[in-house]
Amino acid sequence: MVSDADPQWLAEACAARMWATDAASMALGMSIVRVTPGTATLTMTVRDDMVNGHGICHGGLISALADSAFAFACNSHGTVTVAAGFEVDFLAPAALGDRLVAEARELVLRGRSGVYDVVVRRDEEVVAVFRGRSRSLGRPVLEDS
Amino acid sequence: MVSDADPQWLAEACAARMWATDAASMALGMSIVRVTPGTATLTMTVRDDMVNGHGICHGGLISALADSAFAFACNSHGTVTVAAGFEVDFLAPAALGDRLVAEARELVLRGRSGVYDVVVRRDEEVVAVFRGRSRSLGRPVLEDS
Amino acid sequence: MVSDADPQWLAEACAARMWATDAASMALGMSIVRVTPGTATLTMTVRDDMVNGHGICHGGLISALADSAFAFACNSHGTVTVAAGFEVDFLAPAALGDRLVAEARELVLRGRSGVYDVVVRRDEEVVAVFRGRSRSLGRPVLEDS
Amino acid sequence: MVSDADPQWLAEACAARMWATDAASMALGMSIVRVTPGTATLTMTVRDDMVNGHGICHGGLISALADSAFAFACNSHGTVTVAAGFEVDFLAPAALGDRLVAEARELVLRGRSGVYDVVVRRDEEVVAVFRGRSRSLGRPVLEDS
Numbered sequence: 332m333v334s335d336a337d338p339q340w341l342a343e344a345c346a347a348r349m350w351a352t353d354a355a356s357m358a359l360g361m362s363i364v365r366v367t368p369g370t371a372t373l374t375m376t377v378r379d380d381m382v383n384g385h386g387i388c389h390g391g392l393i394s395a396l397a398d399s400a401f402a403f404a405c406n407s408h409g410t411v412t413v414a415a416g417f418e419v420d421f422l423a424p425a426a427l428g429d430r431l432v433a434e435a436r437e438l439v440l441r442g443r444s445g446v447y448d449v450v451v452r453r454d455e456e457v458v459a460v461f462r463g464r465s466r467s468l469g470r471p472v473l474e475d476s
Numbered sequence: 477m478v479s480d481a482d483p484q485w486l487a488e489a490c491a492a493r494m495w496a497t498d499a500a501s502m503a504l505g506m507s508i509v510r511v512t513p514g515t516a517t518l519t520m521t522v523r524d525d526m527v528n529g530h531g532i533c534h535g536g537l538i539s540a541l542a543d544s545a546f547a548f549a550c551n552s553h554g555t556v557t558v559a560a561g562f563e564v565d566f567l568a569p570a571a572l573g574d575r576l577v578a579e580a581r582e583l584v585l586r587g588r589s590g591v592y593d594v595v596v597r598r599d600e601e602v603v604a605v606f607r608g609r610s611r612s613l614g615r616p617v618l619e620d621s
Numbered sequence: 622m623v624s625d626a627d628p629q630w631l632a633e634a635c636a637a638r639m640w641a642t643d644a645a646s647m648a649l650g651m652s653i654v655r656v657t658p659g660t661a662t663l664t665m666t667v668r669d670d671m672v673n674g675h676g677i678c679h680g681g682l683i684s685a686l687a688d689s690a691f692a693f694a695c696n697s698h699g700t701v702t703v704a705a706g707f708e709v710d711f712l713a714p715a716a717l718g719d720r721l722v723a724e725a726r727e728l729v730l731r732g733r734s735g736v737y738d739v740v741v742r743r744d745e746e747v748v749a750v751f752r753g754r755s756r757s758l759g760r761p762v763l764e765d766s
Numbered sequence: 767m768v769s770d771a772d773p774q775w776l777a778e779a780c781a782a783r784m785w786a787t788d789a790a791s792m793a794l795g796m797s798i799v800r801v802t803p804g805t806a807t808l809t810m811t812v813r814d815d816m817v818n819g820h821g822i823c824h825g826g827l828i829s830a831l832a833d834s835a836f837a838f839a840c841n842s843h844g845t846v847t848v849a850a851g852f853e854v855d856f857l858a859p860a861a862l863g864d865r866l867v868a869e870a871r872e873l874v875l876r877g878r879s880g881v882y883d884v885v886v887r888r889d890e891e892v893v894a895v896f897r898g899r900s901r902s903l904g905r906p907v908l909e910d911s
Contacts, residue, residue: 355534358525380503383547389500390559391540398536402528413566414535415734416754418708418853420561420899422876438885439892441857444705446895448883450873457874460881462897464706464855560879561899563708563853565754567731583740584747586712589850591750593738595728602729605736607752609710609851645824648815670793673837679790680849681830688826692818704825706855711848 338368342407345472349406356399363403369437371403377429388425397449397461400435404447405465406472417463429453443467483513487552490617494551501544508548514582516548522574533570542594542606545580549592550610551617562608574598588612628658632697635762639696646689649682653693659727661693667719678715687739687751690725694737695755696762707753719743733757773803777842780907784841791834798838804872806838812864823860832884832896835870839882840900841907852898864888878902
């Protein structure tokens with residue numbers, strides 16, 4: 332039963348289950364660095380098919396990286412949880428070849444609602460800050476099959 | 477001179493110039509339906525490499541579509557303008573094969589700052605609403621070369 | 622029964638019921654201009670106890686006006702509905718004596734969730750734009766007593 | 767000169783200067799607990815003129831408390847800085863008599879733009895989370911006179 336599971340084991344098992352079918356994150360070349368209960372760290376390197384008309388990484392794709400980190404963090408407790416929405420601020424542009432690291436952490440959980448913060452960095456520089464609102468659907472990520 | 481240009485001609489010329497180098501929007505299979513001064517309508521069909529671990533379109537990619545529509549709308553007046561950030565709310569999931577349409581329109585411009593609203597629909601249903609904050613950089617999209 | 626009520630009658634009856642106990646909106650000197658199903662227009666004049674350390678109307682109070690307009694709009698259908706959160710952008714400062722007008726309108730309703738847009742103006746100028754997220758609690762505003 | 771000032775002295779001097787004319791925060795019964803470079807903690811107790819039509823503290827006034835904490839934090843470095851906008855999520859209602867504490871901290875500064883997080887609590891419970899976007903105007907808070 333999920334409720335008896337070790338929290339770290341559960342976080343990693345949920346991430347593995349989600350990752351296996353997360354075609355979008357894979358297609359964008361993301362990889363998971365670390366998942367713990369309530370947190371997730373993912374990376375993505377800016378490819379030449381991620382650059383926009385201003386010659387910098389498309390903001391929507393920086394957001395997609397942050398959104399994936401948010402998704403792994405908010406599903407880490409074992410309950411299927413989806414994004415209700417998010418807010419993102421772009422602080423610095425990212426260029427072709429930059430390796431971006433997104434760190435998501437749980438800020439607050441209350442009932443079925445949660446708020447998660449994600450910071451996207453290139454080395455030490457903050458590229459974007461993201462705040463996601465989550466909504467739990469109540470069913471387990473690891474369903475008995 | 478840009479300031480003498482017909483606004484509709486300028487909007488379309490800026491879109492063409494931006495689109496030519498917007499590898500990210502092209503790689504995501506987007507296409508431009510229409511651009512006018514302060515507005516842009518783009519479409520994207522959900523492919524199998526856009527689906528996430530919950531079997532629905534990755535929210536970050538819905539946001540990327542909205543963000544592209546926002547970008548074409550806020551650059552339509554001829555001045556290079558970038559996203560400072562945005563807020564998005566997901567109202568309904570999008571599935572594999574869904575054709576999404578994002579309509580962006582200018583809400584307010586004041587000095588170098590602007591606010592744009594984007595609605596993403598599948599047929600008549602609203603999938604997401606997006607509000608973008610823009611910042612003009614002051615130089616022309618169509619530079620003499 | 623509420624479900625048989627005329628929508629306009631219901632919107633006005635809900636507003637009257639809410640206003641009677643809305644000490645906060647009254648204390649800030651707000652007044653209701655008009656309420657219809659899904660919309661509300663309120664006004665507030667900037668008093669000397671609403672000015673901040675920069676000599677302009679406190680942004681939190683501009684937000685409070687927008688939030689009240691949002692509340693009357695999202696409760697206009699007869700079901701108790703609360704704010705889950707909001708996003709606001711300040712476009713122009715408001716000064717002592719300015720009469721602010723906030724117009725709220727429903728953007729989308731889906732299940733218990735809704736999104737409402739509010740524009741705050743002084744004459745024709747946009748002072749702030751606000752986007753509110755609502756959550757219905759499911760019980761009637763006009764309870765039989 | 768401001769640039770030579772001790773950062774903690776400067777933060778307190780700016781807060782004192784701003785507070786002296788911040789009629790709005792005073793009228794709402796706020797008080798400053800502590801200001802340091804990049805942070806500020808303020809409190810406000812929910813009065814009977816702060817309650818809305820649902821019998822709980824008006825969300826706009828919770829936001830006003832957070833916005834004041836944000837203002838003192840983002841002006842603490844000595845440069846006049848205003849709110850460009852903010853995002854707030856309400857996690858729990860606040861009732862008449864509740865003493866709310868808002869803690870603001872700087873998340874990131876880049877050029878004239880900054881992002882600040884504020885958490886509003888009643889005892890240990892999180893009532894609201896707030897993310898503010900600031901814009902520096904470039905002139906000193908403590909002008910020679």
